[in-house]
Amino acid sequence: MDVKISYGNGIGMKLNGETILFDPKVSDFISFISHAHFDHTPYEIITKPYCTEETFELIKVRKPEFEANLVKIGKHINFDNFSVEFLSSGHMLGSAQIFIETKNSSILYTGDFKMSESLTCEKIEIRNADILILESTFGFPGINFPNLENVRKELISWVEEQLKKGYLINLGGYPIGKAQEIIAILNKNKILPRISLSIKKYSEIYKKFGIKLKFEENSNVSVKPINVISSIKSKNCKNCVLSGWTLLKDFGTFGLPLSDHSDFNQILDFVQQVKPKKVYCVHGYTKELAYAIEKKLKIPSYPLSRIQQKSLLEFKI
Ligand SMILES: [Zn+2]
Numbered sequence: 181m182d183v184k185i186s187y188g189n190g191i192g193m194k195l196n197g198e199t200i201l202f203d204p205k206v207s208d209f210i211s212f213i214s215h216a217h218f219d220h221t222p223y224e225i226i227t228k229p230y231c232t233e234e235t236f237e238l239i240k241v242r243k244p245e246f247e248a249n250l251v252k253i254g255k256h257i258n259f260d261n262f263s264v265e266f267l268s269s270g271h272m273l274g275s276a277q278i279f280i281e282t283k284n285s286s287i288l289y290t291g292d293f294k295m296s297e298s299l300t301c302e303k304i305e306i307r308n309a310d311i312l313i314l315e316s317t318f319g320f321p322g323i324n325f326p327n328l329e330n331v332r333k334e335l336i337s338w339v340e341e342q343l344k345k346g347y348l349i350n351l352g353g354y355p356i357g358k359a360q361e362i363i364a365i366l367n368k369n370k371i372l373p374r375i376s377l378s379i380k381k382y383s384e385i386y387k388k389f390g391i392k393l394k395f396e397e398n399s400n401v402s403v404k405p406i407n408v409i410s411s412i413k414s415k416n417c418k419n420c421v422l423s424g425w426t427l428l429k430d431f432g433t434f435g436l437p438l439s440d441h442s443d444f445n446q447i448l449d450f451v452q453q454v455k456p457k458k459v460y461c462v463h464g465y466t467k468e469l470a471y472a473i474e475k476k477l478k479i480p481s482y483p484l485s486r487i488q489q490k491s492l493l494e495f496k497i
Contacts, residue, residue, distance in 0.1 A: 183195055183287070185313065189201060189208075191484065195280070195287070196262070198262075200212070204222055210227075211230065212229060214235075215272055215275035216234075216272070216275075217357070221239050225247055228248055229248050231250070232250070232276055234274025235276070236250055238273065238382060241385065262281060266278060270304030271292040271298075271441070272292075273360070273391065275291060275292065276291065277289060277304075286307075286311070287311040287313070288307060289313040290312070290313065290315045292317065292463075293441070294440050296442075298361060298440070299364035306453045306454060307454070309455075311456060311457065312458070312459045312460070314447070314450075314459055314460065315442075315462060317463055318443050319444060319465040322444065323427060324445050325443045331436055332365050334436060335422070336366075338420065338434075342418040346416075348400050348414075348416050348417045349402065349419075350409055351419075351420050352405065352406040352407075352419065352420065353405075354423075359383070360382065360393060363383065363395060366401065367392070367394050373395055373399050375395045376403070376408075406423060418434070420434045421433055421434070422436055424439030444472075448476060452477060460482050466483030470482055
């Protein structure tokens with residue numbers, strides 16, 4: 181198999197002479213969209229990309245003219261020299277890994293992925309692959325999240341404590357994925373939050389695909405986009421940011437590390453289960469993660485970063 185991988189317009193791959201793009205900014209050739217977050221979706225469509233129906237509907241909320249070929253998780257799509265299957269990535273509603281098989285080899289592009297179980301999307305499916313193109317957002321040694329169930333409990337006990345003291349609560353998260361996860365945690369504990377309009381639009385898509393989310397207008401708990409939280413300075417309010425980045429970054433307010441990504445140890449666990457022959461690290465701590473995978477797991481690993489976007493890493497297996 182002849183494979184070349186590069187980074188620039190998303191992740192580019194030449195597979196037996198065919199051009200394939202993962203999460204490109206300009207969707208051309210054969211393109212695959214892993215999920216609906218802004219940094220993974222195209223701003224220009226030349227040829228229609230492939231994505232799940234959930235991803236399609238979520239992207240259309242902010243980009244009504246978006247077009248795509250719809251793919252079901254677990255169903256094969258056949259091309260001349262290879263087949264493609266979308267596998268759940270556990271990151272958010274509709275998020276998928278893209279698994280490519282040729283006659284004698286396989287490639288897995290993870291997109292963003294989460295090893296721990298979510299309340300609002302399917303659990304990740306792990307498949308063996310020869311070449312792994314791996315998300316590296318939190319791939320720095322030592323970045324490890326606390327137990328997820330404990331973070332959820334801590335959030336609820338903090339909310340209940342502040343409500344008892346008479347405060348209004350503002351919880352901040354990304355409007356797609358994290359906000360719905362926050363609503364689901366609150367609902368599980370019989371709290372119905374108020375939500376902002378942008379979050380409501382995306383939450384309605386979640387509900388359309390069977391995720392039960394309840395909210396109400398008159399609530400003392402609000403779920404808002406993460407970027408507005410630190411600017412709320414009212415004496416009557418208590419604010420909390422929910423993001424894995426709270427471990428590394430000061431948001432200027434209280435925060436809890438509720439993440440839709442995998443931490444460093446979970447990424448290594450994932451790689452061990454995929455059993456790849458080569459790994460390419462993209463998005464985030466690419467160099468550090470590639471180094472750690474080589475050192476700890478003895479698997480040849482390479483960072484793909486924008487600095488290298490003009491170079492092609494080439495190999496044959
Ligand atoms: Zn994402």
